[in-house]
Amino acid sequence: MFVSVVSVVLLLAILWMIAVRLCGHKPDTQSQEDAKASNKPETTFPKFLQFFFKRLHSSPSPSLPGPPSFPFLGNMLDLTRDHLPIHLTALAQRYGNIYRLKCGSTTMVILNSSELIREALIKKWSDFAGRPHSYTGDIVSGGGRSISLGDYSEEWKAHRRVIHGALQRCTSDSLHTVIERQARRLSQVLRDYKETTVDLSEDFTVAASNVITTLTFGKSYDKSSEELQKLQTCLNEIVSLWGSPWISALDSFPLLRKLPNPTFSRLLKEVDRRDELIGKHIEEFKKSDCEEGGTLTSSLLQCQETPQGAAKQQMTLTDTHVHMTTVDLLIGGTETTAALLNWTVAFILHRPEVQNKVYEEQRAVLGVRYPQYSDRHRLPYLCAMINEILRLRPVAPLAVPHRAVRNSSIAGYFIPKNTIIIPNLFGAHHDPEVWKDPYSFRPERFLKDGGGSIRALIPFGGGARLCLGEAVAKMEMFLFTAYLLRDFQFLPASKEEPLPDLRGVASVVLKVKPYTVIARSREQ
Numbered sequence: 001m002f003v004s005v006v007s008v009v010l011l012l013a014i015l016w017m018i019a020v021r022l023c024g025h026k027p028d029t030q031s032q033e034d035a036k037a038s039n040k041p042e043t044t045f046p047k048f049l050q051f052f053f054k055r056l057h058s059s060p061s062p063s064l065p066g067p068p069s070f071p072f073l074g075n076m077l078d079l080t081r082d083h084l085p086i087h088l089t090a091l092a093q094r095y096g097n098i099y100r101l102k103c104g105s106t107t108m109v110i111l112n113s114s115e116l117i118r119e120a121l122i123k124k125w126s127d128f129a130g131r132p133h134s135y136t137g138d139i140v141s142g143g144g145r146s147i148s149l150g151d152y153s154e155e156w157k158a159h160r161r162v163i164h165g166a167l168q169r170c171t172s173d174s175l176h177t178v179i180e181r182q183a184r185r186l187s188q189v190l191r192d193y194k195e196t197t198v199d200l201s202e203d204f205t206v207a208a209s210n211v212i213t214t215l216t217f218g219k220s221y222d223k224s225s226e227e228l229q230k231l232q233t234c235l236n237e238i239v240s241l242w243g244s245p246w247i248s249a250l251d252s253f254p255l256l257r258k259l260p261n262p263t264f265s266r267l268l269k270e271v272d273r274r275d276e277l278i279g280k281h282i283e284e285f286k287k288s289d290c291e292e293g294g295t296l297t298s299s300l301l302q303c304q305e306t307p308q309g310a311a312k313q314q315m316t317l318t319d320t321h322v323h324m325t326t327v328d329l330l331i332g333g334t335e336t337t338a339a340l341l342n343w344t345v346a347f348i349l350h351r352p353e354v355q356n357k358v359y360e361e362q363r364a365v366l367g368v369r370y371p372q373y374s375d376r377h378r379l380p381y382l383c384a385m386i387n388e389i390l391r392l393r394p395v396a397p398l399a400v401p402h403r404a405v406r407n408s409s410i411a412g413y414f415i416p417k418n419t420i421i422i423p424n425l426f427g428a429h430h431d432p433e434v435w436k437d438p439y440s441f442r443p444e445r446f447l448k449d450g451g452g453s454i455r456a457l458i459p460f461g462g463g464a465r466l467c468l469g470e471a472v473a474k475m476e477m478f479l480f481t482a483y484l485l486r487d488f489q490f491l492p493a494s495k496e497e498p499l500p501d502l503r504g505v506a507s508v509v510l511k512v513k514p515y516t517v518i519a520r521s522r523e524q
């Protein structure tokens with residue numbers, strides 16, 4: 001239904017574009033290049049035709065397989081499908097582990113096996129470390145000055161190095177304490193529900209978000225905090241609006257930017273709100289006596305005063321960099337971790353024996369003591385369960401698109417510069433050649449001799465663009481799930497209500513559909 005609305009609108013838009021071209025309107029910036037490429041045409045009609053044929057024949061690597069594409073639209077309709085990772089995986093079954101889709105004049109290459117993803121992201125990392133430039137991406141990332149959307153450049157490298165160093169320092173100093181505190185708090189919140197039927201998603205979001213706000217500003221919030229709610233709603237809105245086809249269409253079809261677009265206006269409004277909220281936080285932080293050293297923001301501000309890498313390229317972080325880093329960490333670190341906890345509870349409701357095993361393992365190994373991250377090697381079943389959930393529901397199922405920064409190749413296919421590479425982590429994690437019975441939930445596969453391949457498990461991507469928060473996320477997942485399963489037994493809300501739907505809703509983050517649960521305290 002939604003897809004058909006989108007397609008009708010796109011078709012109308014195309015007719016409109018054709019009309020504009022026929023009337024000889026000057027096309028704006030980006031399509032000017034097409035006009036330049038076709039240089040001489042005097043009358044508008046042949047110009048239009050040339051434009052048309054250029055698009056039709058611009059397939060830079062004709063040998064790459066892929067579904068047939070419409071002129072202009074390319075495979076746009078494939079990209080507006082409901083559950084994109086599953087759809088892309090289904091296409092892989094027809095076209096193989098590497099295939100192309102077209103979207104306007106851009107070619108995308110979808111990789112659906114771990115080996116190919118590793119080849120592109122890790123082995124040839126320097127060829128594929130770019131991010132696609134996009135009109136809307138620039139709007140949400142302060143002109144590409146964020147870590148996640150910034151293109152690969154000297155500036156970006158220096159920015160990432162600074163924040164990576166600061167994160168590592170935090171991880172070794174205070175992270176464990178910060179997460180423990182949030183895990184205890186989460187346990188208390190659940191205990192206070194007194195076995196009533198609840199939707200825990202918000203509590204998970206608060207816990208994950210507090211870890212990040214403590215790291216960045218040294219602050220944490222209650223669920224009822226208006227400030228936190230405002231920030232979370234705003235960031236969630238931005239992520240989901242940005243993922244909507246109404247917005248992505250603007251990137252592929254510049255002419256659409258001239259049409260009124262209520263979704264786009266909302267995005268702009270939310271971006272303003274976000275910048276105001278984060279700006280306020282940073283200002284407050286600067287005013288406070290910054291004694292609270294050790295937070296990420298203080299490290300960043302310090303870098304602003306004493307430029308890093310003074311020897312070679314002078315790199316000064318601008319205010320926008322500091323600002324966008326905060327946004328990166330909040331967006332990258334909150335919904336992902338929260339969604340993963342969400343999935344964990346959903347899966348163990350289906351498989352109660354798994355939660356009992358995790359509980360019993362902890363009791364056997366640790367007695368009544370709560371676990372530390374350093375206990376992880378002694379808790380193989382818990383780790384196996386976390387890995388299995390990361391495999392089945394990599395919460396960033398299509399990672400973030402990469403861009404080829406130079407001509408290169410993958411699996412022997414020529415990949416020209418500027419091709420967009422989409423690593424289908426979801427597909428790789430369900431590859432029947434690697435995983436036996438890929439769709440079933442079997443933590444045992446990650447136990448010794450269980451046949452699971454840690455090498456093929458790539459929920460955080462890899463190479464130059466490896467998830468910046470990998471270490472943070474791993475410690476969070478371990479401590480949060482360990483605390484939750486030690487303290488509680490999760491039970492379905494009622495016998496009548498069906499168990500949570502495990503298929504999920506995929507936007508940028510792969511989420512569970514709403515469900516409720518009862519948390520019964522283990523201590524009697």
Ligand code: HEM
Binds near residue numbers: 121148334468469470
């Ligand atoms: C379960 C939790 C998480 C998962 C599965 C996850 C996964 C990912 C993936 C797949 C990417 C894209 C990699 C690529 O482009 O190839 C990514 C990027 C990123 N993640 Fe995470 N992430 C998680 C948690 C976190 C946390 C806790 C933080 C922050 C503390 C974070 C911050 C980032 C940032 C800043 C990037 C952009 C890196 C870049 O473009 O260079 N993530 N993450």
Ligand SMILES: *[C@@H]1O[C@H](CO)[C@@H](O)[C@H](O)[C@H]1NC(C)=O
Binds near residue numbers: 060407416
């Ligand atoms: C990249 O490949 C294109 C062919 O698609 C070719 O025209 C171009 O010269 C190549 N560039 C480099 C730097 O090799």
Ligand SMILES: *[C@@H]1O[C@H](CO)[C@@H](O)[C@H](O)[C@H]1NC(C)=O
Binds near residue numbers: 510515
């Ligand atoms: C978690 O699941 C709930 C349903 O219980 C859903 O409403 C929510 O959006 C999910 N949250 C996240 C962060 O995935």
Ligand SMILES: CC(=O)N[C@H]1CO[C@H](CO)[C@@H](O)[C@@H]1O
Binds near residue numbers: 092097427431432
């Ligand atoms: C998960 C998945 O569907 N993977 C597919 C990737 O492509 C190959 C074809 O080469 C299929 O066999 C896999 O099923």
